[in-house]
Amino acid sequence: MTEHTDFESSPDAYKVKLDTFEGPLDLLLHLIRKNELDIYAIPIALITEQYLAYIEMMQELNLDVAGEFLVMASTLIHIKSRTLLPRPPTVQEAGDDEDPREALVRRLLEHQKYKAAAELLHEREALRSAQYMRPDARVAEAAGDDYEPELEVDLFSLLAAFRGVLQRAVRRPRMVLPPEQMSIEDRIHQLLDRLSETEACGFEDLFNDGDGSRSFMIVTFLALLEMIRLKLIRVFQSGSFGAIRVYKRARPTDAPHPIGDPG
Numbered sequence: 001m002t003e004h005t006d007f008e009s010s011p012d013a014y015k016v017k018l019d020t021f022e023g024p025l026d027l028l029l030h031l032i033r034k035n036e037l038d039i040y041a042i043p044i045a046l047i048t049e050q051y052l053a054y055i056e057m058m059q060e061l062n063l064d065v066a067g068e069f070l071v072m073a074s075t076l077i078h079i080k081s082r083t084l085l086p087r088p089p090t091v092q093e094a095g096d097d098e099d100p101r102e103a104l105v106r107r108l109l110e111h112q113k114y115k116a117a118a119e120l121l122h123e124r125e126a127l128r129s130a131q132y133m134r135p136d137a138r139v140a141e142a143a144g145d146d147y148e149p150e151l152e153v154d155l156f157s158l159l160a161a162f163r164g165v166l167q168r169a170v171r172r173p174r175m176v177l178p179p180e181q182m183s184i185e186d187r188i189h190q191l192l193d194r195l196s197e198t199e200a201c202g203f204e205d206l207f208n209d210g211d212g213s214r215s216f217m218i219v220t221f222l223a224l225l226e227m228i229r230l231k232l233i234r235v236f237q238s239g240s241f242g243a244i245r246v247y248k249r250a251r252p253t254d255a256p257h258p259i260g261d262p263g
Contacts, residue, residue, distance in 0.1 A: 021155035021225075024072035025111040027054060030156040032108075039108055042101055044083050048076040057159060061218060079104065153235040153244055155225075158203075161244050162221050165207050169217060182216065187223040192232065195248035203235070203244035231255040 022030075031050050032039055055073055058065045079100040194209075195201055206224070210216035224246070227233045231251055237244045 021228075024069045025108060026115070026154065027051060027069075027156050028072070028104075028108060029112060029115075030154065034160070039112075040105060042105070044076065044080050044101060048080045051076055054156065054159060057163060061222065075104070151237055151239075153237045157237060158221075158224070158235065158244070161203055162217075165204055166214065166217060169207075169212055169214070182210075182219050184219055184223050184226060187219050188227055188232075191220070191223055191227065192248065195233065195246065200245045200247045203246055206246065226258070229256055230258060 028047065028051065031037075031047055031054075032042065035046065035050075037043065037047075052073060055065055055069060058069075082100050190209075191206060194206070207217050207220050210220070224233070224235075228235065232249065232255075234247050234249050235244060236247065
């Protein structure tokens with residue numbers, strides 16, 4: 001990485017393109033896994049409430065939630081309204097009115113199948129190129145049979161972890177410091193310097209070296225997303241909802257360019 005790179009400096013101007021990470025069906029699958037739900041019997045009111053909470057958080061972070069995410073939100077609200085309203089007796093007797101959840105379940109199952117195939121191809125490619133491998137064999141040998149390999153984290157697991165960071169920060173006493181607007185570019189360089197000092201760092205630890213303000217934490221989170229997009233780091237989690245750790249990586253030649261970089 002060069003000494004200076006033209007990242008988008010202002011968090012207000014920086015907009016993450018979510019299709020680089022995950023889409024609306026991925027968010028639904030994440031919520032189903034997180035709540036340990038049966039995909040064939042989705043409690044639509046619960047899922048709709050949690051989906052809208054994620055949408056609200058992504059909008060606060062200035063993530064790009066237009067298009068398919070908002071369409072899915074409208075679809076969930078529509079399904080919720082249909083499931084809550086009583087159905088006319090004639091429709092109930094006819095039995096030909098499809099449960100509005102069934103079409104959604106079919107889309108989720110199809111997407112899940114496609115995603116599993118894509119992940120399998122990605123794993124095979126990674127093994128062939130030896131681009132990046134966690135030292136799980138050595139760790140497992142030291143840890144014993146109970147060791148659970150780390151899994152790469154998706155966007156929505158990161159958002160859930162970040163929401164936890166914000167909630168815990170509210171309960172901590174604030175540091176009284178002069179207000180300072182840190183750029184995403186500067187925060188990226190700070191994070192790279194810190195990760196250069198160790199093999200890995202806990203996700204939550206990366207939010208502890210600032211003034212504790214919400215704006216600092218948002219800049220840190222957006223910097224981490226940009227670093228993932230630029231293939232500067234990889235983020236892994238122990239188990240489905242365990243601790244998250246951030247690893248610096250050698251940037252490959254095919255990595256995307258920073259925002260605002262004409263190259």
